[in-house]
Amino acid sequence: MPSNFDPVARWYRWLEYAGFGGALWRRRVEFLPELRAARRVLMAGEGDGRFLQAFLATNPQATVTYVDGSARMLELARRRTGTERVQFLQRDLAEGPAVDGEFDAIVTHFFLDCFREEEIANVVARLGRAPMWVVSEFQTPHWIWRSVVRGLYAFFGLTTGLRVDRLPDYAAALRSAGFELTERREGWGGLLVSELWRRRDTMQ
Ligand SMILES: C[S@@+](CC[C@H](N)C(=O)[O-])C[C@H]1O[C@@H](n2cnc3c(N)ncnc32)[C@H](O)[C@@H]1O
Structure with a gap:
C-alpha cells in the first residue's frame, strides 16, 4: 500500500520549522538561481x-508539471500558487508510467528518501529525462544523523504509512540513469545536502 501524506499536509511546514528551523528551506533554494533558465x-x-x-x-516564464501522491499537498500547493503555468497531477510515482513531457529540469526536495532501495532505480529512471536534476536530501555520515533519520522514518511511518527505514542510494540510481554530480553543498553539520546533477550526454 502506498504512503499517504494527507494527514500531515497542513502541519508539515510547522513540523519542519519546529525540527529544523530554516535549514531545509536553505537546502531547497540553494540552486534556485541555476533554475532561472529552465522553461x-x-x-x-x-x-x-x-x-x-x-x-x-x-x-516568470517557466511552466511546471507538479506531481505528488497527496491530494491535500496538491491542494495546498494549488492554493498557494494557483497559476495556469502549473499543471498539478496526483500520481503515485513508485509505479506506473513515466510522466509525459519534455523537461529542462527536474526538482526533487526530500522526496527520493520516500523510496526503498529496491524502488529507487525505477523511480529515477522514469523521472529522469532532463538535462538537469536538483536534489535536496538527508545524508547520514555520522551515527547521530542516522538516529535522527531513523526517528523521522518512524514518525512518517506512523503518520503516513511510509514503509522505508533507511535512505536509498539515490546517487547510484542517478549515475546509472546517466547523471553526473556537478555541485554539492551541505548544511546542518552534514545532515542535509543540496545537489546539482547534469545528464552526461547533454554536458559540453
Ligand atoms: C517528505 S515530503 C517532501 C515535500 C517537499 N518536497 C519538501 O521539500 O518538503 C514527501 C512528498 O512526496 C510525496 N510522495 C511520497 N511518496 C510519493 C509517491 N510514491 N508518489 C508521489 N508522491 C509521493 C508526499 O505526498 C510528499 O508531498
Missing part, C-alpha cells in the same frame, strides 16, 4: 508548494 520543469513530491511559489517568483 519546462518537473517537480516531483514537492508537497505543499512553498518551493513552487519561490520558483515561480524568480522564473
